Amino acid sequence: MSTVTDVRPPTGRFTELLLLLFAIAIVLVAYANVGLATTGSIPAGIVVQGSGLLIISLGLHLVIRHVAKYADPLLLPIATLLNGLGLVMIYRIDIGQGFDAGNGAATRQLLWSVLSIVLAGAVLWILRDHRILRRYTFTAMAAGFALLLLPMLPVIGQTVNGSRLWISIAGFTFQPGEIAKICLTVFFAGYLVQTRDALSLVGRRFMGLQLPRGRDLGPILAAWGLSVLILVAQRDLGSSLLFFGLFVAMLYLATERLSWIIIGLSLFVGGAFVAWRLFSHVQTRVDLWLDPFAPGLSDQVAKGLMGMAHGGMFGTGLGEGYPYETYFANSDYIVASFGEELGMVGLFAIIMLYALLAERGLRTAIGAREGFGKLLAAGLAFSIALQAFVVIGGITRAIPLTGLTTPFLSAGGSSLLANWIIIALLLRISDHARRPESERPIEKPRKQAKRAARESAEAQARAKSEADREAATADTAEVEHSADTHSGDTEAQRPQTTTTTIEEEKE
């Protein structure tokens, strides 16, 4: 039905560089705008901080050039712009709350940004092939669960604002759930690649739907149980929704069976209904969703809505609104802050950036040549999209408000770190997906490497006995050898080439 041809794609590194410089320019304009509007002068640190951001993101760009030449060129500029806009807004809210640049949240966020981008570069540098992660499928599961349950431990666990999500070690707080998100995506991808056939092919048909067997329901029930546990024990609606949604989406991607989505949704609706009846904190959230102006409840949602209404279509302009009036204006509610100061036009540009980021992730998944990479890329992209939807939906009252961070924008180091690692993984998978045949290093399983060693010994013996014949074809062999070295093949491929040259001569 179709023809498969190998096209040499443009690497897109120049596009990436241009867009990256554009993104940094936008961030600097926004930063200058905040300074001009609040203090009447351009912030003193703009040269230092601006060049810092430039150097660190150009550094990542160079790392990509070096180790992931064919990676998607749009991921880095989008992530840099979102991160930079987040920094500007956090700085702006620091000013509004009366902090100066030294002791506010912005400096901390800047340090975390630097750390995260460096770490993303390190991940890209160390992890040369994402398929290695598949070996750690169940390690990732154990790590993910451990990280999720870590905040429930007595000493290091911390309850902040009613949710038990943080751990605190030596005065240093961290939200391990963010990293758990990545571990669990790796686990889901590895696990579903193994079991997708059983989950998609077996089962009875009922009303046009392929229903799974009872015993195949185990994993989805386990994921559901885990998300309910998070909801009850950690009182965290957002993570609970995120993990379960991620699992159901990846299950659907792996099996193409609509029945999994229906089963997942009905489990979720059932769980959510029971949680709503049983737990007061869920009830509060739902009441606030239905009527944000109800007296006696938190006025966070209402303040966010009023802020966005104040911003209107084009916003008040950075530094000219009152976003800091809302609680958590620089973390959970940063989207409302942007809505107020950049208006609907600006907020929609930000939503577009998320959509494009998710699109690049899904495009990477389509391009990936093997199931694990496909599922991992799609899962990571979906987690960013779902998280953005849950947060923005909560703030704009499309769904009840849940406490999740906005990817890249919110103040909070753990979230930033996790999201930059996601970008690094997507870059790695997209490099693998886009790299043309001729430049792809072929992975050798150990068994084949051994065989290759044996073959090379044999080939050498034969080559000796037929040395004169070999000499006649020296030029051909030379060409083949250089072609192989160019394609990055390891020792294993070369002996084969030598043998074939000899075989040809016999013909």
Place this chain on the structure above:
Amino acid sequence: MSELTLNVIRLGLLALLWAFVFSIVGALRADLYGTRVLTRGSNRRPEPRAAAKAPKQSRAQRQNGPTHLAVIAGSLRGTTVPLSEKGILIGRNPECTLVLTDDFASGRHLRVYPGQDAWFADDLESTNGTFVNQQRIDTGARLVLGSQIRIGQTVIELRR
């Protein structure tokens, strides 16, 4: 700072944000990369670049030899893969040029490569073997136009 300047910066920032979004979308237009899949009905030749490469092709190809492999039986029936100078790897591993979904195929099953005057096939020690015109092959089997290579339930033919 005058009201006018601030307004200009405010609207300029929004314009810049959207300019960025549109330049990303513009870059997306060049999204045709990786393996290009052409439907058989569309009567296009693969790409002009293939024609430019033609002089570099081996003697085997120049003498009106086979130019591609066509799957004529099995789950991938109808798929064609152009023969390339580098050789073609066939098997179940995702790294292969032609990735088979055939339970009887090994991970790295068969290699097809150009020789001096013809195309050759090496069976890469596959479990269930490779048959060329009903003969089980080892390494260095010579292929001619119309040779049928059978791997499990998949049959691949050399075509012009």
